[in-house]
Amino acid sequence: MKKYIYLFFAFFFSHIWLSSSFAKCNLDKFGINTTAIYGKTGKTAPNSYAVIINGGGDHKSNWESYWNDCAMTYQFLTNIYGFDKNHIDVIMADGMNSSHAETLIAIDTITDARRSDAYTYDNVSEEYGYRNGLWGKYRYYCLDAPHRYKLDGSQNPQILEASMSNIESVFNKLSKINNIDELYIFVTDHGFSGSHEIVLWNNVALSHDKFASLVNSVTSKSKSIMLTQCFSGSYIKPLKKYDNRTICTATSKDKSSWSGSFNCFFCKFYDALSGKNHTNDASVNADYNKDGKVSYEEAFVYAKDHDGNSDPTKSKESWYEIPRFWSSETDYRFCRDTYIGVAPTIGEVYGTKNEDAMYLINLNGLIHSNANITLSSGKTIRFEKGFKTQKGAHLLAQLFDCEAEKRQNPDELRKKYLAEEEEIAEEVTEESVASIEVAPNPSNGIFIVTLGETETDITLMDIQGRVLKSYNRVSGNFEIDITDAPNGMYLMVLASDSFKITRKIVKY
Numbered sequence: 001m002k003k004y005i006y007l008f009f010a011f012f013f014s015h016i017w018l019s020s021s022f023a024k025c026n027l028d029k030f031g032i033n034t035t036a037i038y039g040k041t042g043k044t045a046p047n048s049y050a051v052i053i054n055g056g057g058d059h060k061s062n063w064e065s066y067w068n069d070c071a072m073t074y075q076f077l078t079n080i081y082g083f084d085k086n087h088i089d090v091i092m093a094d095g096m097n098s099s100h101a102e103t104l105i106a107i108d109t110i111t112d113a114r115r116s117d118a119y120t121y122d123n124v125s126e127e128y129g130y131r132n133g134l135w136g137k138y139r140y141y142c143l144d145a146p147h148r149y150k151l152d153g154s155q156n157p158q159i160l161e162a163s164m165s166n167i168e169s170v171f172n173k174l175s176k177i178n179n180i181d182e183l184y185i186f187v188t189d190h191g192f193s194g195s196h197e198i199v200l201w202n203n204v205a206l207s208h209d210k211f212a213s214l215v216n217s218v219t220s221k222s223k224s225i226m227l228t229q230c231f232s233g234s235y236i237k238p239l240k241k242y243d244n245r246t247i248c249t250a251t252s253k254d255k256s257s258w259s260g261s262f263n264c265f266f267c268k269f270y271d272a273l274s275g276k277n278h279t280n281d282a283s284v285n286a287d288y289n290k291d292g293k294v295s296y297e298e299a300f301v302y303a304k305d306h307d308g309n310s311d312p313t314k315s316k317e318s319w320y321e322i323p324r325f326w327s328s329e330t331d332y333r334f335c336r337d338t339y340i341g342v343a344p345t346i347g348e349v350y351g352t353k354n355e356d357a358m359y360l361i362n363l364n365g366l367i368h369s370n371a372n373i374t375l376s377s378g379k380t381i382r383f384e385k386g387f388k389t390q391k392g393a394h395l396l397a398q399l400f401d402c403e404a405e406k407r408q409n410p411d412e413l414r415k416k417y418l419a420e421e422e423e424i425a426e427e428v429t430e431e432s433v434a435s436i437e438v439a440p441n442p443s444n445g446i447f448i449v450t451l452g453e454t455e456t457d458i459t460l461m462d463i464q465g466r467v468l469k470s471y472n473r474v475s476g477n478f479e480i481d482i483t484d485a486p487n488g489m490y491l492m493v494l495a496s497d498s499f500k501i502t503r504k505i506v507k508y
Contacts, residue, residue: 001299004111006213006294007479012365014428017160017447018075021249027433033344034404037273037295038075038076038079038270038278039079040079041079041080042082043080043082043084043183044082045081045082045083045084046082046084046086046467047179047180047181047184048081048083048087048180048181048182048184049087049088049089049174049177049180049183049184049220050073050077050082050083050088050089050184050186051088051089051093051170051171051174051183051185051186052070052074052088052089052090052091052186052189053075053091053092053162053185053186053188053194053198053390054066054067054069054070054091054092054093054162054187054188054189055093055162055189055190055198055199055200055201055206056092056093056094056162056189056190056199056200056201057190057199057203058110058199058202058203060202063092065091066093066189069186069188069266070090070092070151070188070229071151072267072270073153073186073188073226073270074088074090076270076273076274076288077184079333079335080270080274081184085303088099089160089170089250090151091159091160091161091166091167091170092159092160092161092162093162093201094161094162094201095109095159095160095161095162095166095484096164114131114311116207118345119135121449123187126399135347146219154179156480160199162201163200163201163202163282163498164204164206164361165248166202166323167200167206167214167226168214171215171217171218171222172217172219173212175217175218176206177218178219179220179506180218180219180220180221180429181220181222182221182222182223182224182228183218183220183222183223183224184223184224184225185215185223185224185225185226185417186226186228186266187226187227187228187229187232187298187375188228188229188266189228189229189289190229190230190232191229191230191231191232191234191256191257193203193230194391195207196234196236197252198206198211199229200416208235208238208332209236209238210236211235211238211239212235212239212501215239216241216264221244222243222244222246223238223243223244223246223393224245224246224248224296225245225246225247225248226248226249226266226269227239227249227250227399227460228246228250228257228264229247229250229267230251230255230257231251231252231254231256231259232249232250232251232253232324232326233249233251233252233253233254233255233322234251234253235249236249236253236255236324236326238357239326240326241282241328242328242330242442242489242506243327243328243442243506243508244328244442245325245327246296246297246325246326246328247324247325247326247327248266248269248296248300248323248324248325249266249323249324250264250266250321250323251265251321251322251324252321252324253323253324255320255321255322256319256321257309257321258309258319260393263306263308264306264307264309265303265307265309265310265321267302267335268302268303269302269303269304271284271302271306272284272294272298272299272302272303273294273296273299274293276298281471284302286298286299286301286302288301288342288359288360288380289380296327297325297327297330297332299327300323300334301334301341301342301358301360302341302503303323303358304334304343305340305341305342306322306325307321307344310322310323310498312337312338312339312340315337315338317378322337323462328504328506329430329441330393331364331379331502332379332506333358333378334358334359334378335358335378336356336358336378339356339358339378340356340357340361341357341358341359341360342355342357342359343357343360343361343362343377344363345354345363346361346362346364346365346373347361347365347366348364348365348366348367348368349365349366349367349368349369349371349373350368350371350460351370351371352371352372352373352501353371353372353374354373354374355373355374355375355376355377356375356377357376357377357378357381358374358377358378358379359377359378359409360377360379360380360381360382360396361375361377361380361381361382362382362384362385363375363383364384364386364387365387365388366388366389366390367387367395367480368390368393368418369389369391369392369393370392370393370462371389371390371393371394371395372393372394373393373394373395373396374396374398375395375396375397375398376397376398376399376400377397377398377399378397378399378400379399381397381399398418410490417475434492434499436449436450436503437449437450438450438492438503441505441506442505442506442507442508443484443505443506443507443508444479444483444507444508445482445483445484445507446479446480447479447480447482447492447505448477448478448479448480449474449477449478449479449480449492449494450476450477451474451476451477451494452475452476453476454474454475454496455474455475455476456473456474456475456480456494456495456496457470457471457472457473457494457495457496458470458471458473458474458480458492458493458494458497459471459492459493460480460482460489460490460491460493461490461491461493462490462491463488463489463490463491465491468482468490469482470483479506480492482507483507485507486506486507488506488507489504489505489506490505490506490507491503491504491505492504492505
């Protein structure tokens with residue numbers, strides 16, 4: 001029996017809208033302040049640095065949710081990733097005035113900043129706003145004792161006002177530090193609806209180019225950028241740089257984003273990386289390629305699938321958001337917004353079945369003789385050990401490449417045939433192609449290509465398509481030396497009898 005499976009690669013500003021509860025001078029309902037939401041691990045990142053930014057806008061628009069977003073990020077970085085607290089700069093709204101710590105004054109329940117300004121309040125100041133799906137009263141400030149819960153439940157870090165000068169000062173400091181392992185940047189806030197810029201305190205705009213120049217001024221082995229403000233996807237293009245950089249945004253360049261609950265995009269992103277749901281301690285497994293670790297790419301896919309505001313079945317709703325992902329280390333893109341990332345595992349199948357996913361489809365059961373199945377995935381279709389088909393079954397599996405589709409480049413389409421066997425004894429996946437490794441990448445010009453036993457032709461080109469070197473029918477661990485070439489990005493085309501793919505490599 002022959003089984004043919006074809007794989008083709010084919011007004012002012014807008015808020016992060018909220019739906020949260022709020023109690024007078026008490027944020028304990030959010031579960032952040034009284035106890036750490038992420039338990040400590042043995043992981044350490046002694047030479048990694050982070051910047052947490054919440055511009056807030058002004059007194060009326062600085063939602064209490066933003067404080068919680070920053071607290072969650074702060075606890076995640078210190079307790080899960082082991083960041084040194086002294087390596088985390090918190091730049092939030094109007095900062096914190098510690099000089100009034102011993103007096104009973106007005107306290108901003110959002111940022112915990114103690115105020116001595118001209119504003120006066122009774123016990124509570126109320127305004128109308130959006131909560132739990134309804135418009136109603138909510139509270140901003142209250143009078144309270146000076147001892148308050150902090151970002152990590154204990155000692156509060158220094159919190160700087162979210163001014164342009166403070167942001168410039170922090171990045172200038174970081175630009176002078178050598179041998180930074182990872183620079184992690186988190187932004188929660190509003191985005192201006194017209195220019196799509198980040199809103200700082202007093203409604204100052206942080207532009208795309210300015211933000212990108214600040215980020216690029218810091219030298220680090222990797223950069224991880226999480227942007228959650230409205231229209232945050234608009235920052236991907238100016239931030240793109242091939243220096244081991246990953247960019248995740250809560251939404252696209254033309255959509256608002258939604259926060260205020262523990263089911264938001266970046267909350268689920270942190271759940272995937274920490275391996276547990278922080279609201280109920282249930283285990284989370286986002287290790288989709290089964291390599292024993294969760295990458296930012298896998299965390300993104302998990303977050304998009306579990307963020308209720310990006311549910312593909314709700315794409316017509318006004319609150320629908322579209323998370324975005326870009327990495328200099330992978331060509332993977334989540335380009336079909338109405339697809340889920342990981343499809344439910346396919347077991348026994350009778351009749352007709354169609355399944356679409358942007359990242360992974362698993363099959364592990366019996367495909368009966370009357371079955372007619374069409375599968376489409378943007379990354380992997382995995383046939384688990386023990387997967388069987390009966391004679392007469394028809395199965396079409398397609399892998400599509402978003403970038404290739406945009407270019408309509410037929411050279412990036414490929415097909416692959418499975419062996420003519422009743423049972424697939426070993427896992428057969430796109431991993432046989434996608435797991436081809438090129439390391440280190442970036443490098444100083446020496447790259448090791450891990451090919452296994454597959455004989456592969458390799459062509460190395462510059463980004464204009466000019467061929468620099470070519471190698472025929474190589475296998476195993478093959479070394480490529482371009483130390484004599486200028487620094488920059490190059491394209492490595494790998495082709496065998498069953499596939500043709502392109503990898504980006506960077507020489508520095």
